[in-house]
Amino acid sequence: MRLALSHTIRLALAAAILVCVPAIASAAQPPKKADAVSDGPHSESSLERDANGIPVGDDPNGLLANADIERGKRVFQKIGLCISCHGWDGNGTGKNSRSEGAAALLRDTSMDAEALISVVRCGIPGTPMPYHDSQAYKKPELCYGQTMADFDEAGAPRKGHTFKEADIVNVVAYIETKLKGYGKATLADCEEAFKPGAGFCIGMK
Ligand code: HEC
Numbered sequence: 001m002r003l004a005l006s007h008t009i010r011l012a013l014a015a016a017i018l019v020c021v022p023a024i025a026s027a028a029q030p031p032k033k034a035d036a037v038s039d040g041p042h043s044e045s046s047l048e049r050d051a052n053g054i055p056v057g058d059d060p061n062g063l064l065a066n067a068d069i070e071r072g073k074r075v076f077q078k079i080g081l082c083i084s085c086h087g088w089d090g091n092g093t094g095k096n097s098r099s100e101g102a103a104a105l106l107r108d109t110s111m112d113a114e115a116l117i118s119v120v121r122c123g124i125p126g127t128p129m130p131y132h133d134s135q136a137y138k139k140p141e142l143c144y145g146q147t148m149a150d151f152d153e154a155g156a157p158r159k160g161h162t163f164k165e166a167d168i169v170n171v172v173a174y175i176e177t178k179l180k181g182y183g184k185a186t187l188a189d190c191e192e193a194f195k196p197g198a199g200f201c202i203g204m205k
Helices: 002-027 069-079 113-122 165-179 187-193
Strands: none
Touching: 069 165, 113 165
16 A cells, blocks of 8 residues: 555656656746737748848849938838828728728839839829929929929829938838838738837737
């Protein structure tokens, strides 16, 4: 009887050790990152990219070489209010979704850096896409050789929030590196565009 009991105890001890060892081992693992949510999958690019994240072949003249992408994000979201028509992800996702179908889908654009710069600078006359260079259509050499005098009222280019040349380049660098060529935006993309846990991103996967 004594023998049987100690056998039971030994079995129990062995079982306890078996249960505890993995727990101890896993406690020794480095803690998971607190911002695990923003470590989720980002949308994938369908384009081959250079070391700066620009789609290969999009900037042969190095127009974006000195661009500040973080600043470009600020221009896209706040200074130029591009998101009010294009959505924060460039395709109308999120609360500012009125652009879906109405404004161009920037994730799907086929424009290269040079074309993007001229569209942001000059807008697209006859559409809601506004110009953002305060000198646009004053000097003909700036925008398609045209001035305001070349348009009737209906077809006249609309004026958007204007900003300096460097910010035109910065916002284009942001489109090229963070929007163009990427699939549907994910929660991780949203939290990168705003901040981890941003209320704006709730409901996204
Ligand atoms: C008032 C709404 C509005 C605002 C603000 C606006 N856009 Fe647009 N944008 C449009 C619309 C609408 C089009 C599509 C025009 C068309 O071709 O019919 C467009 C087209 C574009 C295109 C052309 C893409 C392509 O492949 O055809 C680019 C690039 C672009 N916008 C970038 C921007 C940027 C950058 C900003 C902010 C600096 C901005 N837009 C602000 C409405 C807007």
